[in-house]
Amino acid sequence: MGLVVQKYGGSSVADAEGIKRVAKRIVEAKKNGHQVVAVVSAMGDTTDELIDLAEQVSPIPAGRELDMLLTAGERISMALLAMAIKNLGHNAQSFTGSQAGVITDSVHNKARIIDVTPGRIKASVDEGNIAIVAGFQGVSQDTKDITTLGRGGSDTTAVALAAALEAEVCEIYTDVDGVFTADPRVVSKARKIDWIAFEDMLELAASGSKVLLHRCVEYARRYNIPIHVRSSFSGLQGTWVSSEPMKQGDKQVEQALISGVAHDTSEAKVTVVGVPDKPGEAASIFRTIADAEINIDMVVQNVSAASTGLTDISFTLPKTEGRKAIDALEKNKGAIGFDSLRYDDQIGKISLVGAGMKTNPGVTADFFTALSDAGVNIELISTSEIRISVVTRKDDVPEAVRAVHSAFGLDSDSDEAVVYGGTGR
C-alpha cells in the first residue's frame, strides 16, 4: 500500500462535527495500510469572512497582509484536524504550507508553486504519523513572505504534494459525489461522470466548474497524477480524472462526446469605446492590461464604423480585477487613444465542453438553437477545439445551463444529484 494524498474542502470541515467525521475517514485510510497526507481548506466560509473583514478596515487591502490573514483560516482547520485524529488514538502532525515545502513565486493572492520540497512531510509519515497540511498557501522563494495560491488553491496544494511525494492517487473530497455534467446546484438532473480525461476537465475547470481548480488539473496532467473527486459525506465512488480511460469490471469506460456544461458568473466585461482602427491599438490596450498582471478571458473587436474609423474592443476578466483594469486603462488613455470605458459586471458565461466537438459539425448549431429556444441573448462567443462559450446576461445563466444540458441529452433519468453541504459561495 502506498501513499495517498487526500484533500478536504471547506464544506467538509465546516464545523467540529465535520472535522471529527473527516478525522475518522483519514484514520480509516491509515488503518487500511496507507501512508496518509491530508490537505485541508479553511472551515466553511472562513476565507470569505476574512476577506470581508479585511475590506472593512481597508478597501484595497495590501496583498502581503491579506495573504498573512487568509492563511490563518487553513491553520485553524489543520490544527483542529490533527487534534481530532490524536483523539482517535493515532499520531498526527500539522504543517503550514511553508513547513510542508510549498515554494512559490512572490505574486501575492495568486502565487504559483515553483517547487515542492516535502522533506518534513516525508519524514513525518515515515515515522508513522498522519501529516496534515494547510492548503492554499506557500512561501515565496525570493521574499520569504507567506503567499496564497488564489481562491480554491487547496486543490493545487494537494496535487503538487501528491506529485512531489509520488503518491498513488490524489483524492479530492468535497460536498458532491464527483464531477457532474453540470453544477448540481443549478441542474438537479446533472449526471455523475465516472471518468473524464485531463483535457476535458481542464476546459470545464477553466470555464468555471469550481469542483476542481484549473491549475490543479494542469499540474496533475503535467505530472500524470490521477485525481479521484468524491464526497466526504458518502462512501460512493466518485469521478476519476486521468490520462487513460479506466475500466469498470471488464468494461472500458468510454470518453463521452460531450462532457458537460460549465457556467461562470465571476467575470465582468470591459468595453473600450472609440478606439482608432489602426495597427497597434489592440496591442497597446492588452499590453496595459498585462503590465497590471491581469489575465483576460474572451476578446471581441467590433467592425469599425466607416464614417469615423473608430471601433470598440470588449474583453472579459475576473470581477476581482475590474478596478485595477479600469485604473490602468484610464492612466494610459492618452497614449492608447480611446473615447471612454464601459464596465459591466452583470454578465455570465456558459460553456459546452466535449472532445466530440472536433468531429461533430452540428454541435455549435445545436448549442445556439438551445439558447435561442430558451430566449437567451448572446453577447460574446469564443471557441476552442473542444469548447464553445458564450457570454449572456447573468440572470439568464441558470435557465441557459439547464436548456443546453437538456438539449445535449445530458439529463439523468434516474436520481437527482445530491449536494451535501456548503453554501456554494
Ligand code: ADP
Ligand atoms: P470545496 O469546499 O470542497 O473545495 P467547492 O465549493 O470549491 O468545494 O467545489 C464544490 C462545488 O463545485 C459543488 O458544491 C458544486 O456546486 C460546484 N460545481 C460546479 N460545477 C460542478 C460540476 N460540474 N460537478 C460537480 N460540482 C460542481
Ligand code: ASP
Ligand atoms: N480557503 C481557500 C478558499 O476558500 C482555499 C480553498 O478552499 O481551496 O478559496
Ligand code: MG
Ligand atoms: Mg474548491
